Amino acid sequence: MKSANPIFTHPAIKLLSKCKTLNTLKQVHGHMITTGLALHTYPLSKILLSSSVLELTYAHTIFDHIQNPTVFLFNTLISSVITNHRCQTHLAFSLYNRIILSGDDKLKPNCFTYPSLFKACRSQPWVQYGSVLHAHVLKFLEPECDHFVQASLLNFYANCGKLGVARYLFEQINKPDLATWNSLLTAHTRNDADSCLSSEVFRLFNEMQKSLVRPNEITLVVLIGACADLGALYHGMWAHAYVIRHCLKLNCYVGTSLISMYLKCGCLGLAYQTFDKLPQRDTSCYNAMIGGFAIHGYGQKALQIYEKMRILGVLPDNVTFNVSMFACSGVGLVDEGCKVFESIKEVYGIEPTLEHYGYLVDLLARAGRLQDAEKRIKEMPMKPKATLWRSLFAGARIHGNVAIEKVALKHLLELEPETSDNYVFFSNMYARVNKWEYVNRVKKAGS
DNA sequence: GTAGGGTTAG
Numbered sequence A: 001m002k003s004a005n006p007i008f009t010h011p012a013i014k015l016l017s018k019c020k021t022l023n024t025l026k027q028v029h030g031h032m033i034t035t036g037l038a039l040h041t042y043p044l045s046k047i048l049l050s051s052s053v054l055e056l057t058y059a060h061t062i063f064d065h066i067q068n069p070t071v072f073l074f075n076t077l078i079s080s081v082i083t084n085h086r087c088q089t090h091l092a093f094s095l096y097n098r099i100i101l102s103g104d105d106k107l108k109p110n111c112f113t114y115p116s117l118f119k120a121c122r123s124q125p126w127v128q129y130g131s132v133l134h135a136h137v138l139k140f141l142e143p144e145c146d147h148f149v150q151a152s153l154l155n156f157y158a159n160c161g162k163l164g165v166a167r168y169l170f171e172q173i174n175k176p177d178l179a180t181w182n183s184l185l186t187a188h189t190r191n192d193a194d195s196c197l198s199s200e201v202f203r204l205f206n207e208m209q210k211s212l213v214r215p216n217e218i219t220l221v222v223l224i225g226a227c228a229d230l231g232a233l234y235h236g237m238w239a240h241a242y243v244i245r246h247c248l249k250l251n252c253y254v255g256t257s258l259i260s261m262y263l264k265c266g267c268l269g270l271a272y273q274t275f276d277k278l279p280q281r282d283t284s285c286y287n288a289m290i291g292g293f294a295i296h297g298y299g300q301k302a303l304q305i306y307e308k309m310r311i312l313g314v315l316p317d318n319v320t321f322n323v324s325m326f327a328c329s330g331v332g333l334v335d336e337g338c339k340v341f342e343s344i345k346e347v348y349g350i351e352p353t354l355e356h357y358g359y360l361v362d363l364l365a366r367a368g369r370l371q372d373a374e375k376r377i378k379e380m381p382m383k384p385k386a387t388l389w390r391s392l393f394a395g396a397r398i399h400g401n402v403a404i405e406k407v408a409l410k411h412l413l414e415l416e417p418e419t420s421d422n423y424v425f426f427s428n429m430y431a432r433v434n435k436w437e438y439v440n441r442v443k444k445a446g447s
Numbered sequence B: 001g002t003a004g005g006g007t008t009a010g
Helices: A011-018 A022-034 A041-054 A056-064 A071-084 A086-100 A114-120 A127-140 A147-159 A163-172 A178-187 A195-210 A217-230 A233-245 A252-264 A268-277 A283-295 A299-312 A318-331 A334-346 A354-366 A370-379 A386-398 A402-415 A420-432 A436-446
Strands: none
Touching: A011 A022, A011 A041, A022 A041, A022 A056, A041 A056, A041 A071, A056 A071, A056 A086, A071 A086, A071 A114, A086 A114, A114 A127, A114 A147, A127 A147, A147 A163, A147 A178, A163 A178, A178 A195, A178 A217, A195 A217, A217 A233, A217 A252, A233 A252, A252 A268, A252 A283, A268 A283, A283 A299, A283 A318, A299 A318, A318 A334, A318 A354, A334 A354, A354 A370, A354 A386, A370 A386, A370 A402, A386 A402
């Protein structure tokens, strides 16, 4: 009987993934050095992976001490940098450069090198390197490179708006697999809900079914999103039924997309039914439902969901705070909205963002608590944007407070001297209080 | 035998 290679099954390797601190990891690493285990590629890759998650510089130090690292080890570190330390992407590219410039015939990039690099190329400033990498794929890999590389290439082009190229690449793929189909479908949902592209999702979904690739939860999330963009309620309900009929998991992604689809189609009741029946709910599910109640004018209901979230220990995020305050704002639940704002720092230890202040000011200004709103703007730690002054201005105008209206407009004109609307507001305000000489002056300034 | 691609909310 063939016994398992002890290098792959060594207990120290299992221990590595359980290390929660760098110190414990160093102990295991030390043990692996003394036993000679750290000389082999497989255990080394596990050390690199675990250490790069905890402390990237430590992983780099280990890597730099490896004599002639194999492409396998390069790939391990490249993908870990991109997955766990996105802001250090430059390190991944410099590792890649070391492969390319090594001059070593044995060290060449392979199929595993590219997918994570293409993923990195989806955000700036790395987008420009995508086409260079594409050239490298053609240079270093066999013409029939595998589905992972093809799908990541497709995603890269789709992401930078080159849908035509993405579709061309898809057509070159022999028997696209599930993830490749999903990549193509996703590519059609990126262009700001273009309705032609959303209908194309339906056609592609049919093609996919004909090709006998079975859609999964991700496919359905994309399909349901397309239904939402088109406001196609019956298609959306069909997709919902498909999930149930094909025993797909009603996970948080599927759940959130269904809730959002029902809301966009104006069916608050169906959205809530779906939310209520979800076997699991994460922050996004709650955000969608709170936002849904808020938009439909059920502030109290929205707050109940927010409260339920708190009781069940589901952590809110920035969106939760925004939609909850928005819910309060719409129905004049001022104190409740202020409580949400205060809890951001006091309960969750998060520093409120400019956007949070925006919702707070809107809430106070709409309710006529203009001095409070003004005070909040003046006391906020960051420079207020024009939108905040606009909220204050709108509140002051509705509640007839000319003094605050004037203050808000002055700031608006300072921040947006090019926006002619602000001059119109200003001259209208003076006209309302019969200060005609100012009206003419403002008109001149704005022209 | 070890590494890589696709999904949600205001």
